[in-house]
Amino acid sequence: MNYVLDFTPVLDGLPDLLxxxxxxxxxxxxxxxxxxxxxxxxxxxxxxxxxxxxWAVKGFVxxxxxxxFLVQIYFIYFALPLAGLRxxxxxxxxxxxxxxxxxxxxxxxxxxxxxxxxxQVEAGLALGLHKGLVFRLIVLKPALRAVFPSLTSQFILLxxxxxxxxxxxxxxxxxxxxxIESESFRSFEVFGVITLLYLGISWLMxxxxxxxxxxxxxYPVK
Amino acid sequence: xxxxxFLFLLTGLKWTVALSxxxxxxxxxxxxxxxxxxxxxxxxxxxLAAGYIALFQGTPLLMQLxxxxxxxxxxxxxxxxxxxxxxxxxxxxxxYLGEIWxxxxxxxxxxxxxxxxxxxxxxxSRMKDVVLPQAIRISLPATIGFLVQLIKGTSLASIVGFTExxxxxxxxSNQIFEPLLVFGIVGILYFLMCWPLSLYGSHLENxxxxxxx
Numbered sequence: 001m002n003y004v005l006d007f008t009p010v011l012d013g014l015p016d017l018l019x020x021x022x023x024x025x026x027x028x029x030x031x032x033x034x035x036x037x038x039x040x041x042x043x044x045x046x047x048x049x050x051x052x053x054x055w056a057v058k059g060f061v062x063x064x065x066x067x068x069f070l071v072q073i074y075f076i077y078f079a080l081p082l083a084g085l086r087x088x089x090x091x092x093x094x095x096x097x098x099x100x101x102x103x104x105x106x107x108x109x110x111x112x113x114x115x116x117x118x119x120q121v122e123a124g125l126a127l128g129l130h131k132g133l134v135f136r137l138i139v140l141k142p143a144l145r146a147v148f149p150s151l152t153s154q155f156i157l158l159x160x161x162x163x164x165x166x167x168x169x170x171x172x173x174x175x176x177x178x179x180i181e182s183e184s185f186r187s188f189e190v191f192g193v194i195t196l197l198y199l200g201i202s203w204l205m206x207x208x209x210x211x212x213x214x215x216x217x218x219y220p221v222k
Numbered sequence: 223x224x225x226x227x228f229l230f231l232l233t234g235l236k237w238t239v240a241l242s243x244x245x246x247x248x249x250x251x252x253x254x255x256x257x258x259x260x261x262x263x264x265x266x267x268x269x270l271a272a273g274y275i276a277l278f279q280g281t282p283l284l285m286q287l288x289x290x291x292x293x294x295x296x297x298x299x300x301x302x303x304x305x306x307x308x309x310x311x312x313x314x315x316x317x318y319l320g321e322i323w324x325x326x327x328x329x330x331x332x333x334x335x336x337x338x339x340x341x342x343x344x345x346x347s348r349m350k351d352v353v354l355p356q357a358i359r360i361s362l363p364a365t366i367g368f369l370v371q372l373i374k375g376t377s378l379a380s381i382v383g384f385t386e387x388x389x390x391x392x393x394x395s396n397q398i399f400e401p402l403l404v405f406g407i408v409g410i411l412y413f414l415m416c417w418p419l420s421l422y423g424s425h426l427e428n429x430x431x432x433x434x435x
Contacts, residue, residue: 066416
């Protein structure tokens, strides 16, 4: 038990690790973009006039929220080629993150949209605003403002979940770390430093979101 | 997929349940300690608890498992994968449950604590008899939500090399070359565990919303 900590392999691999951080950010931001699109369209479809569509959205949300991301990413990884789509691991991971985050985003944004009182929408329509405009300005924006904190913590969680994408060897921080670890056997040093890098990444994301929040969702509107 | 493979998946399921249960029970004890430290009113202790929570909420669960797994070996404790992973999940759950319960303790109206102090109740009794019973009720939906998250999280133990449901699925899928079938079934098994809990959680949430209206 005379183990001496040795950080040389980590220091030597630092450029690779920083590139891995960028990979992680790319996965996270790509996943969030898809998640927002799925989230907003899901909220619209969930109020569809057609029952099957409403049920499909509900089923999608429940299915994704009650199964592990690891199983989802494996499933998507093996299912895409069968559907005729041959993607590299990294785009596959972005897609999987987007689908996973999208289900949570639907649930969160829907909560916000429900808090908009019916009268607001009716007032907008009565003023002759187009339906799309009513949705964008009267429903969506205040809804997003109301749920922005929950959305932020969900997206931080999504950022941390990117590490699971290493299971299909997508390019991100964890897979870079695993490579360095398997070459040097300095497991604790490598994963300890990576953990701190992740901490930095999640702080970066938090400040990113608080900037967006003050920039676009401050109230009252100037 | 034959019966043998399916039974192997069920063995994995058993370990998933065991790991979730241990993580949740031990994490509850740790989480209560964290929540009490976080609301203790002593500056240093509050900072410490907040730091612990921030550390575990700001890093991926997978990294926490890796660091605990290799860190324990480093300080000379050569534990089986099973014990190391349990410790990892316990630390993880302590942070999340600590933060959830901290929020619930804060949500109990201050007047309750003040009234209890005015009645000359000491800290232990004030917490045990007045604040915590109310806080637990408030925290139940979020606590169940976290339990679901924890059950799903145990799938990451497979990456560290512990054979639970997800890894059992991986092994079977490598044997019979039908990944979609196998991961579909694994997904359904997870769903059957998590969905009832989720439904119960949202049921409690609705009831709480009606009660506090």
